[in-house]
Amino acid sequence: xxxxxxxxxxxxxxxxxxxxxxxxxxxxxxxxxxxxxxxxxxxxxxxxxxxxxxxxxxxxxxxxxxxxxxxxxxxxxxxxxxxxxxxxxxxxxxxxxxxxxxxxxxxxxxxxxxxxxxxxxxxxxxxxxxxxxxxxxxxxxxxxxxxxxxxxxxxxxxxxxxxxxxxxxxxxxxxxxxxxxxxxxxxxxxxxxxxxxxxxxxxxxxxxxxxxxxxxxxxxxxxxxxxxxxxxxxxxxxxxxxxxxxxxxxxxxxxxxxxxxxxxxxxxxxxxxxxxxxxxxxxxxxxxxxxxxxxxxxxxxxxxxxxxxxxxxxxxxxxxxxxxxxx
Ligand code: ADP
Ligand code: MG
Numbered sequence: 157x158x159x160x161x162x163x164x165x166x167x168x169x170x171x172x173x174x175x176x177x178x179x180x181x182x183x184x185x186x187x188x189x190x191x192x193x194x195x196x197x198x199x200x201x202x203x204x205x206x207x208x209x210x211x212x213x214x215x216x217x218x219x220x221x222x223x224x225x226x227x228x229x230x231x232x233x234x235x236x237x238x239x240x241x242x243x244x245x246x247x248x249x250x251x252x253x254x255x256x257x258x259x260x261x262x263x264x265x266x267x268x269x270x271x272x273x274x275x276x277x278x279x280x281x282x283x284x285x286x287x288x289x290x291x292x293x294x295x296x297x298x299x300x301x302x303x304x305x306x307x308x309x310x311x312x313x314x315x316x317x318x319x320x321x322x323x324x325x326x327x328x329x330x331x332x333x334x335x336x337x338x339x340x341x342x343x344x345x346x347x348x349x350x351x352x353x354x355x356x357x358x359x360x361x362x363x364x365x366x367x368x369x370x371x372x373x374x375x376x377x378x379x380x381x382x383x384x385x386x387x388x389x390x391x392x393x394x395x396x397x398x399x400x401x402x403x404x405x406x407x408x409x410x411x412x413x414x415x416x417x418x419x420x421x422x423x424x425x426x427x428x429x430x431x432x433x434x435x436x437x438x439x440x441x442x443x444x445x446x447x448x449x450x451x452x453x454x455x456x457x458x459x460x461x462x463x464x465x466x467x468x469x470x471x472x473x474x475x476x477x478x479x480x481x482x483x
Contacts, residue, residue, distance in 0.1 A: 173197065179204035180212065180320055182344030186327065189338050196334045200327040200341070207323050211237050211315050213260065223305060224260065224312040231303045238303040240315055240322050240424055241296055247318070247428030248293045250448055255432035256403045258293045260312030261286035266408075268399045271390045277397070287406030317400070321381050321427025324348030328423075345387075347380040348423055361475060362386050362414035362455055370478040371461065373453070374470045379423045383430040384415035400434050411437030413454050419467055420450035438462050442483075 173194040174187040184204055186197045211220050219237040223229040231238040244257040265278050265286040278286075294313060295306040307313065320343045327341045328350045338351030349355045357380045358369040373380060385408070389398035402409040416433035418426040429450055433441030438454050442464055445452035451467035461480045463471055473480050 175201070177201040177204065180208045180323060180343065181214070181316070182320070184323075184344070185342045187340040188331070188336055190336070193331075193334070193336050193339075196331055196336055199334070200330055203326060203330055204323055204343070207236055207319065207326065210235070211240060211319050213312075213314050213316075220313055220315060223307070227309070227311075228304070228306045231305070233298060233301045233303050235303075236322070236326070240319055241294075241305060241313075242298070242303065243322065243422070243424035244313075244315065244318050244428060245293065245296045247425060247432055251429070251432035251436065251444055253291075253293065253403055254435040255317060255428045256290060256293055257313045257315055257318065258307075258311055259290045259401050259403060260314040261289040261310070262401045262403075262406055263314050263316070263399075264312075266397070266399075266401070268388050268390060268397060268408075271397075273391045275390060275392060277392060283406040287403065290401075290403055290406070317383070317431040318424050318428040320344055320346045321379060321423035321425070321430075323423070324379060324381075325423035345382055346423075346427060349375060349377050349380070352376055358474075359417055359453065360384070360386075360415070361478075364475075368475070370455065370475040371453070371471055371473045371480075373417075373419065373467065373472075375419060378419055378421065379426040380417060380419050381423070381426045381430045382415055382417040383434040385409075385434075386414070400431055402435050409435040411435060411441075412457050413437060413441070414457055415455045416441060417453045418445060418450050419452070420445075426450060 170190050172187050172189050173191055175197045176183055176185045209215055212218050247255040289310045297304045324341050324343055328348050331339045341348040347357050356372050356374050359371040361368040361370040362384045385398040389396050398408045400409050416430050418430040420426050442452055446464050451464045453463040455461050459478050461478050465483045468483050
């Protein structure tokens with residue numbers, strides 16, 4: 157699932173060290189540019205394991221699984237779970253509910269990863285029921301150092317659309333605390349760069365193999381996070397059913413986009429935003445990114461590429477099947 161080819165520019169750089177590790181349901185790859193820093197990659201992998209144990213819905217004892225079970229929780233404000241939930245709440249509000257961590261009932265009903273091509277779809281009634289249970293997000297409040305969360309009856313949270321972006325920032329902070337100047341963190345195609353040099357980050361062709369790119373974006377220290385309909389899906393009756401749900405329909409989002417990439421400072425927000433943009437579609441999605449101070453690049457289903465004004469000059473289309481439509 158490593159969906160981006162990433163390279164650090166700069167001649168005469170010391171020999172890079174790259175290691176990979178399976179965590180948070182995907183392959184995480186980290187590159188540092190100094191062999192003495194290799195040990196810190198392993199520390200990051202331990203951190204990813206810890207984050208997975210805290211927020212994954214596939215870990216029965218995780219904070220989020222227990223919250224889903226109990227319907228409410230009080231968390232320390234400094235915990236990773238609380239910070240991710242606060243970010244999720246912000247993107248929920250800003251996106252008018254297009255990003256909704258409360259989609260667990262839909263996620264479980266559709267079980268995209270568990271279905272095979274040709275499998276039947278869930279029944280309309282079941283979709284509508286799960287959709288109703290997904291609406292409204294969740295209640296979250298902060299008092300002093302305590303974050304309180306409350307879910308409606310039958311509701312449940314799934315942080316799969318936001319946790320990897322948060323994890324990228326946590327790894328970046330760890331590496332910087334250890335004195336690492338430059339690094340590249342790739343968690344399942346979500347990229348976090350560390351250091352003020354120029355990084356050229358490949359954007360994956362949404363209809364190609366994992367190493368086929370349609371563009372390269374040149375950035376400094378930031379997040380480059382993509383949501384697409386190609387990460388997890390099955391095909392039935394010639395239609396693709398993928399893992400990003402439109403809370404308005406209860407079905408895989410059909411907004412005319414094949415992928416949405418967000419570039420900007422906060423990893424959790426960028427990750428949530430990329431999912432929201434994929435649901436909202438081109439115009440609303442790009443406007444949302446701009447309004448929140450992030451850049452975005454989207455690929456429409458006719459292979460036309462659209463982006464926010466601030467990133468156009470840094471974007472280079474590398475596959476001539478794709479065409480950048482100037483913002
Ligand atoms: P990926 O995890 O492939 O990088 P995303 O960041 O877009 O892609 O996250 C997709 C995941 O987010 C889904 O697998 C599901 O767990 C969750 N999700 C699906 N639809 C939504 C939605 N509308 N709002 C929030 N989370 C969602
Ligand atoms: Mg996301």
